[in-house]
Amino acid sequence: xxxxxxxxxxxxxxxxxxxxxxxxxxxxxxPNILTMKSALLRRFVASMITFFRTESxxxxxxxxxxxxxxxxxxxxxxxxxQDMLKEGVxxxxxxxxTPPFADEVIQTLKEHEIxxxxxxxxYPQYSTTTTKSSVEDFLDAFAKSGxxxxxxxxxxxxxxxxxxxxxxxxxxxxxxxxxYEDYDIVFSAHGLPQKIIDAGDVYQEHVIKNVxxxxxxxxxxxxxxxxxxxxxxxxxxxxxxxxxxxxxxxxTLKERNVVIYPIxxxxxxxxxxxxxxxxxxxxxxxxxxxxxxxxxCVNDHELFVKALAEIYGKMKKE
Numbered sequence: 001x002x003x004x005x006x007x008x009x010x011x012x013x014x015x016x017x018x019x020x021x022x023x024x025x026x027x028x029x030x031p032n033i034l035t036m037k038s039a040l041l042r043r044f045v046a047s048m049i050t051f052f053r054t055e056s057x058x059x060x061x062x063x064x065x066x067x068x069x070x071x072x073x074x075x076x077x078x079x080x081x082q083d084m085l086k087e088g089v090x091x092x093x094x095x096x097x098t099p100p101f102a103d104e105v106i107q108t109l110k111e112h113e114i115x116x117x118x119x120x121x122x123y124p125q126y127s128t129t130t131t132k133s134s135v136e137d138f139l140d141a142f143a144k145s146g147x148x149x150x151x152x153x154x155x156x157x158x159x160x161x162x163x164x165x166x167x168x169x170x171x172x173x174x175x176x177x178x179x180y181e182d183y184d185i186v187f188s189a190h191g192l193p194q195k196i197i198d199a200g201d202v203y204q205e206h207v208i209k210n211v212x213x214x215x216x217x218x219x220x221x222x223x224x225x226x227x228x229x230x231x232x233x234x235x236x237x238x239x240x241x242x243x244x245x246x247x248x249x250x251x252t253l254k255e256r257n258v259v260i261y262p263i264x265x266x267x268x269x270x271x272x273x274x275x276x277x278x279x280x281x282x283x284x285x286x287x288x289x290x291x292x293x294x295x296x297c298v299n300d301h302e303l304f305v306k307a308l309a310e311i312y313g314k315m316k317k318e
Contacts, residue, residue, distance in 0.1 A: 081305050191245070
């Protein structure tokens with residue numbers, strides 16, 4: 001009996017300290033990340049970035065227990081989605097820059113009779129730097145495998161109701177028994193160089209639309225925050241990136257209480273557990289922000305697993 005295959009796609013993160021260099025090397029050699037036309041120049045720049053950032057990145061992952069949380073959390077999502085869909089569907093995952101790589105996972109699919117492969121990127125908002133990169137990587141490896149099966153993928157799902165309900169649930173968890181009116185909420189999205197947006201990437205547009213949807217849902221749910229804001233994190237290098245930066249946004253919220261939600265991530269990683277929860281916490285403290293809270297990503301929340309099942313169901317009907 002032929003089975004559908006669902007593959008969750010994400011960027012990945014080091015499974016141990018020895019993979020930190022591999023992670024950086026693969027990421028910065030990705031033409032969707034460093035977009036210069038010359039492959040030779042890209043390799044040179046990637047090697048320089050990897051050389052200078054490996055040791056400092058290792059220190060970050062040491063703080064997180066010696067690895068990124070992203071793989072273990074994704075395994076939890078896979079298990080819950082598999083349990084929800086039961087037999088007849090195979091659920092697995094592929095990482096872009098660290099194991100498990102596409103070719104490794106595809107090899108395991110040769111053991112099965114496959115009807116169709118459904119790719120679901122773990123990025124609700126489309127970007128060339130994430131969705132396009134991960135999908136291309138899988139499709140290239142799949143074409144080389146010799147497996148005869150159709151592949152389809154979803155571009156974005158930031159407007160999926162179950163996904164957004166999962167986001168609201170995480171926000172509610174973070175606020176706890178406090179009053180929403182006493183807090184500002186900042187939706188923090190991973191930044192991108194402005195030139196990528198100017199070249200036609202729709203990521204910023206999707207992020208703004210996602211925040212607008214959440215604003216409306218929060219209002220209907222009585223989650224009346226003092227203010228709702230959008231900012232961008234993780235800027236590197238001297239070029240112009242999307243604005244406002246999270247650091248600049250926090251400067252406008254001095255002496256207030258702040259909740260951060262990582263709107264561009266569905267699975268926690270170093271940029272949520274370290275950058276937001278540790279680095280920016282210190283910045284917020286220095287700025288005089290009274291109470292600084294970072295929400296967990298949706299991770300394996302039952303509503304997010306439901307959203308993934310809904311996305312698969314919709315793709316199957318189309």
